[in-house]
Amino acid sequence: MYHLLINREKLNIAKILKSGQVFRYEVIDGKGYILIHKLNYVFVEENKHGYVFHCSEEEFINIWYIYLDLERDYVRINQIIIDKDKRLTKVIDEFEGMRILKQDQFEMLITFIISQSKSIPQIRKLVNNLAVCYGEEIGYVYGEKIYSFPTAQHLQQLTEDDYRTMKFGYRAAYLYEAVKWSINLNKDMNSLSDIDLKQQLVSIKGVGNKVVACVMLFGYGRHNTFPIDVWMKRIMLQLYESEIRKELKNPEVKNIRDSQIESYGLKLYGETAGIAQQYLFEYGRNI
DNA sequence: TCCCAGGTAGATC
DNA sequence: GATCTACATGGG
Known part of the structure; x- marks a missing residue:
């Protein structure tokens, strides 16, 4: 059993599982979570100190450390995103410990x-x-x-x-x-x-x-991507409609295309677009 | 009964 | 290149 004491500022499994990026997991009420990746699964016990992974250290390092994207410095990335748009400060603070999983x-x-x-x-x-x-x-x-x-x-x-x-x-x-x-x-x-x-x-x-x-x-860990679904479209237009329109050949068009919203998101957030998108998604769901 | 849900392909202008 | 619509199914 591998005891990993990691605080929820760095890793918050509950928030990750609710963030809409992963569909296969189990929540064991009051005890913890089951994560699944390829032919592996792990029970992650939650206590007041942090998380205990019920697997070997070797398995943790080879599988779950990568799956949970623990190598990446989210504190630095979060700051970059906030510098781009201060309105995301609150949601990033509340969504602390969110990470982009690297799934199959x-x-x-x-x-x-x-x-x-x-x-x-x-x-x-x-x-x-x-x-x-x-x-x-x-x-x-x-x-x-x-x-x-x-x-x-x-x-x-x-x-x-x-x-x-x-x-x-x-x-x-x-x-x-x-x-x-x-x-x-x-x-x-x-x-x-x-x-x-x-x-x-x-x-x-x-x-x-x-x-x-x-x-x-x-799946491929390409963070320079910005998926536009119905939610993101609503949120992006609410936050950036006037800026996006300025980029258009015809700023007066009735419907702004998904690809135009995507371009703006990629341009604004660059290499942090994928992570920014998760915060924006959460921001929109809480409005 | 009607409308919408983490969209996309194919037709049409 | 922009706009419209059918496509299955389930839930509110």
Whole structure:
């Protein structure tokens, strides 16, 4: 058992799990949390001093330290973001300990394809169904069976109709395509530039700008991305509409495009855009 | 019954 | 290049 005494200013698991970036985890009331990554899971006990990871030190360093993005200096990044916009001071302070998880790339691709036009509880349900039906049983904690998320190989056997039977609706064809694409991958996507990676991902049918940005941010650790969904659009227009309009060829247009909001976010927040986006998302949800 | 939910592709102008 | 709409399903 690895005792890691880490304060909640640096790591706040409750806030991370509620931040909308991760869909597979368990909260054990009054005791702690279960985190899941590939074929690994860990029970993280919460006490007044901090967190205790119920795993070896080796596993903590090799898996959970990376998953939780603990190497990155969020204090420095938070200050950069506040310098860009002082209005985020309060939400960053209240959301202290939030981090961008580095999750499984295939899981992110599938999860965010599923996410289109679905509420967060519905996404969790569909994604968990997939894990229960096609993942592997990897553990048993506090009466909960823990499943891994299926790999592309696990899902290779499924037809489009199988996904429809599982209530994925029109996303069925997209899921089928994404699995096929993943099976046929023959190069290391991690070595690609942001632009090339984006180009590859967006070539999958059913994968557009928003899903690509989420996969790049939460799966590939590309923090220079700024996903625009309905929430972000509302928040960004509320905070920056006049500034965004100044950048447009025709500042009088009725509808501002997602890509224009994305450009502004990337320009303003640069390498911290992905993290800024999480704070903005939280800022908007609390209005 | 109607409307919306962490969107996207395809048609149309 | 901008705008409109169908696409499945579930929940309020």
